[in-house]
Amino acid sequence: MPIQLYTFDTPNGRKISVALEEMGLPYEVHVVDITQGEQTAPEFLKISPNNKIPAIIDPDGPGGQPISVFESGAILIYLAEKTGTFLPKDPRARVAALEWLMFQVGGFGPMPGQVHHFAGLENEADRRYGLERFMAETRRLYGVMDRRLADHTFFAGKEISIADFAIVGWAWRHERHKIDLADFPNVQRWYRGVMARDAVMRGFAVGLKRSS
Ligand SMILES: N[C@@H](CCC(=O)N[C@@H](CS)C(=O)NCC(=O)O)C(=O)O
Structure with a gap:
């Protein structure tokens, strides 16, 4: 199942769509309109407790179980480790x-x-x-x-x-x-x-x- 990307058209949001494209991972976008306060919706806070985009849910996380990740740096490291790409081995x-x-x-x-x-x-x-x-x-x-x-x-x-x-x-x-x-x-x-x-x-x- 594709990764679910919760994001908006901002620098922090674009980092993750760029990384997902580079890694060739299928994903579905869920727009969280931060100009309308959608980042404080209780459902979104469950995956991003600091009310900020981006966040992801990977239905196929560790052990084949879903995992959510917030903070763009953590998301990038998670995706790099999942795919074994774009984080050097050296x-x-x-x-x-x-x-x-x-x-x-x-x-x-x-x-x-x-x-x-x-x-x-x-x-x-x-x-x-x-x-x-x-x-x-x-x-x-x-x-x-x-x-x-x-x-x-x-x-x-x-x-x-x-x-x-x-x-x-x-x-x-x-x-x-x-x-x-x-x-x-x-x-x-x-x-x-x-x-x-x-x-x-x-x-x-x-x-x-x-x-x-
Ligand atoms: N340290 C966070 C920063 C994320 C961030 O600042 N997101 C902004 C948009 S670029 C946001 O969601 N702002 C909404 C808010 O603060 O209510 C990360 O790197 O993911």
């Missing part, structure tokens, strides 16, 4: 993949997410401090990624991994957090290469919004 490359995955979940997500928030505020005084602080931090993170990618093809090394799927979900929104990728040529080279992959394109194209 211990050093595996550590690197996990490092950059955690870098994304802990920083390159929360920080640009704050830029998105403050950029949307009407009141100029409220906007200014938040934008200054979080745009500076977001730019710093792009610099960290640019230095990593100066001598690595992908974040974990030579092969693409779940770290790239996590990071591309947020890099996809670079314009919204006011980053010109031309300022970060190694990130730009990586971004163009990842976004040109067939499976990644499918992951970004799959409908994650309800047509109304």
Whole structure:
């Protein structure tokens, strides 16, 4: 039975549709419209107690029994281990993949997410401090990624991994957090290469919004 993906059209949501496409796993999308408060529905909280997308239910989990998983990093690791793909076997490359995955979940997500928030505020005084602080931090993170990618093809090394799927979900929104990728040529080279992959394109194209 296909994996059930609970998600929405956001960077964190796109990471998982990209990973499922790359891994060739069949899945069905359940749109959770976070603009309408659907993430706080009691049924959804049973699988995602922190009321956030994405979450999955794998009907064919460990021991052939269903399992639900929330938090995108945990979902990516679960799917990589289930399929034996996109999490390197070599211990050093595996550590690197996990490092950059955690870098994304802990920083390159929360920080640009704050830029998105403050950029949307009407009141100029409220906007200014938040934008200054979080745009500076977001730019710093792009610099960290640019230095990593100066001598690595992908974040974990030579092969693409779940770290790239996590990071591309947020890099996809670079314009919204006011980053010109031309300022970060190694990130730009990586971004163009990842976004040109067939499976990644499918992951970004799959409908994650309800047509109304
Ligand atoms: N650490 C979480 C973050 C997930 C997250 O922030 N999801 C947002 C959408 S991108 C959400 O569901 N927000 C709804 C809410 O907070 O009520 C993860 O990586 O899965």
